[in-house]
Amino acid sequence: MIEFNKKDDIPGRVIIKLHYLKLNTIAFFCTLVNRIVWLIKGVNLSSGSRFNGFSKVFRFPGSTITIGGNCKFISDKSTNLIGVNRKCIISTHSNNAIIKIGNGSGFSGVSIGCLQSITIGDDVLVGANVIITDYDWHNIDPSRRAEKCLNSKPIIIEDNVFIGVNSIVWKGVTIGKNSVIGANSVVTKSVPSGVIAAGNPCKVIRDI
Numbered sequence: 001m002i003e004f005n006k007k008d009d010i011p012g013r014v015i016i017k018l019h020y021l022k023l024n025t026i027a028f029f030c031t032l033v034n035r036i037v038w039l040i041k042g043v044n045l046s047s048g049s050r051f052n053g054f055s056k057v058f059r060f061p062g063s064t065i066t067i068g069g070n071c072k073f074i075s076d077k078s079t080n081l082i083g084v085n086r087k088c089i090i091s092t093h094s095n096n097a098i099i100k101i102g103n104g105s106g107f108s109g110v111s112i113g114c115l116q117s118i119t120i121g122d123d124v125l126v127g128a129n130v131i132i133t134d135y136d137w138h139n140i141d142p143s144r145r146a147e148k149c150l151n152s153k154p155i156i157i158e159d160n161v162f163i164g165v166n167s168i169v170w171k172g173v174t175i176g177k178n179s180v181i182g183a184n185s186v187v188t189k190s191v192p193s194g195v196i197a198a199g200n201p202c203k204v205i206r207d208i
Contacts, residue, residue, distance in 0.1 A: 043057055
C-alpha cells in the first residue's frame with residue numbers, strides 16, 4: 001500500500017480551501033437574497049439560517065411557515081456532493097396549513113408540501129432529494145384525478161432524526177426522536193424513537 005504524507009498534499013489543501021471559499025461566498029449572497037424574499041413572502045424566519053443556492057417557498061394566503069434558528073437549506077449542486085437534484089421547495093396549499101421547523105435542522109434539495117400540518121423538530125438532518133408531504137396532491141378517483149386531493153394527515157418528525165437520501169415521508173407519519181431512516185425509503189407508517197428503519201414500505205430494522 002502506498003502511503004502519502006498528508007502534510008505534503010499542497011494541491012489538495014489549496015483546492016479544498018478554494019472549494020470552501022467558493023461555497024462560503026455563494027452562501028453569503030444566497031442567504032442575503034433568500035432571507036429578504038422569504039420575509040417578503042410572510043415566512044417567520046429566525047436568525048442564523050444559511051442558504052446555499054436559491055430555495056423556493058410558496059405560502060398559501062392565511063397559512064403559516066415558521067423556521068427556527070440556525071437551519072441550513074442546500075439548493076446548490078456543488079455544495080452537497082452526494083447529488084442534489086433540485087432546489088429546496090417549501091410550500092403550503094391551504095389557508096390552515098402549518099409548517100413548523102425547529103432549530104439547527106438541515107435540508108438538501110428537500111421538497112416539503114403541506115395541506116394541513118408538518119412539524120419538524122430540532123437538529124433534524126434531511127438528506128438530498130427527500131420528499132415530505134402530508135397529502136396525496138391528486139384525487140385517486142379516476143373521474144376526479146385532476147382535482148386536488150383533500151385527504152390529509154399531519155406529519156411529525158421529532159428531534160435529531162436523520163432521513164436518508166431520496167426517501168419519501170407520507171401523510172400521517174410520526175418519526176420518533178433520534179431515529180434513522182435509510183436511503184430510498186418510503187415511510188407510510190410511524191417509526192418509534194431510537195431505531196433504524198428502511199425499505200419500501202419502511203420497516204424497523206434494529207434499535208440504535
